[in-house]
Amino acid sequence: MNATLHTIDGRSVLRFERRLAHPVEKVWRAVTDPEQMAHWFPAIVEMDLRPGGRIRYTYPAGDAAPDEGEVIELDPPRVFALTWNGAALRMELTPDGSGTRLVFTHTFADRPMAGSFATGWDTCLGALEKTLAGPVEGSLIRPERYAERHDAYVAAFGLGEGTFHAGSGTIRFERMLPHPAGQVWPALTRTGEAAAPAIGDPPPLPATNAYVPAGALTAIRAEELLEYTWLRDGAPAGRVRWELTGGHPAGTRVVLTQTGLAGEPATALAAWHTQLEVFADHLRGVTHRPWPKDRTEELAAHYAERAEAR
Template identity: 45%
Template sequence: MNTTPHQEHPDTLSTGDGRTTLRMERELAHPPEKVWAALTDPVSLARWFPSEVELTLEPGGAMGFRFPGDSGPVMTGIVTDADRPRLFAFTWGDQHLSWAIAPHGDGSLLTLEHTFGDHFGAASFASGWQLCVTMLGTLLDGGPVVAGHDEGELHEAYVRRFDLGQGVVEAFPGGRRVRFERQLVRPAEVVWEVLSAGVEPVAGLPVPDGFTAATAPAGPVTEVRAPHSLSYAVAPDGAVCWELGAGTGHGPRLVLTQEGPEDFDTDAALAAWHTRIEELAARLLDVPAGVRTVPPYRP
């Protein structure tokens, strides 16, 4: 079984009409019929798929998804394709997943196309599917299936592969802003502790250095809601806002903006904040998953 990325089958990301499609191809040393069964049988699915699944295996058939231990409402979907043993596709909420199986040597080539609206969740989806398809391969091989776990390194590798760390420039009446969105891999409380370094931000006082970059020196904090948001003023006539909102499950979603007047040097701001956020992401990997107290910094 081979479920690791190959040079000839790179994972790709494409966008169109406000949607993003993740494409992953994996070689499996098993015939299409065997792969089809593992993709469509609910008992087999429960051993490698991220949720328990109920389905009626026909186009238009209903699907239900429930995560183990989740007592909330069952998420729903619809089977869009069920062409044995070539194509199984379905919706999952507002997402669409297509699993294509083709003969490949003595085994199969499995192609996943996952289409979704959350572009900056792509690294989370890709790292999750990488682990899941590895478990699928183990199941097909007849070995013990153990749930995979990413401490964050795989997620960050996909951030780099898909170039998800870049910011954008936006115009608004009277000025411009730079904006970054980044999925983080540790809880918001840990992110906040790393940024504040033990200096709790207080409205009216200078912002802790961790929230600043070369183009946004420390200014007075204008609003703080730990551990979810912080804003501060930047001279002249500018402002920086950090927001840690709901993410994909790996951690919070960081949205960072710096606003300024129309002559605001956005190129310099983009470079400075990109460096700062990459430093933060690397620092978070030093914090073991599940730990709520940040260990001392090791440069």
């Protein structure tokens, strides 16, 4: 893990810096020649290599539709910048003794995707190093331990943080889980162990925690939505809502909300934050028993301090 995450002009910027044991001219060919890019870049590239030149990306695995980009900066053999999938990529090469210092940045809008992007580029840049060491054939991208590395980036970048909107009394978390919805949904609802839950039933245990008393299920759509009331003094006070969006190569996007809160609910924020960490670990085969109470207390203090700082 050597990526850092920044915010510049309201957009998220991932930055990698690597020293490559090859001269600048060789690295330049590897990052601009479509035949060499095929070994390390996550798409097949057809490119008019000039400022303003069009780029076409195709994905042999069929997990995404073809798309187009543009060369936005070209200063051989120092700077190559392009657009890809609605984002901007920039590669800056600097001589470093007999080798090259590469600074690679990815500028994008969808911050919850930062863990996925960082893990992906970490893998791709490793493949670039193997390409330079050559000779090689085919793609060298091998996303080993992807989920573990992804979740480590989520923690390092603070992507597990929740927010509280006082005006609406709503807690909100949004994060990517590096697993398909067909795996996330059964883990959330325990449909592999019993019949699918129905409206009016108690919510499945993985969707609840002891800090937020649960009522009954109010809405359910397989692999998309699980909603239930939560209770205050035994009466419905608001709703907890798990929304899943799958069908993405990076996994499943989860938006978790709790409505009907007042004040600064540091304990509820901490509980849901812990729950999402526990759930992500569970999906990777890591089980927490009992509930990590110390982690919840640590996070409650964190959210209380954050509220005081505002």
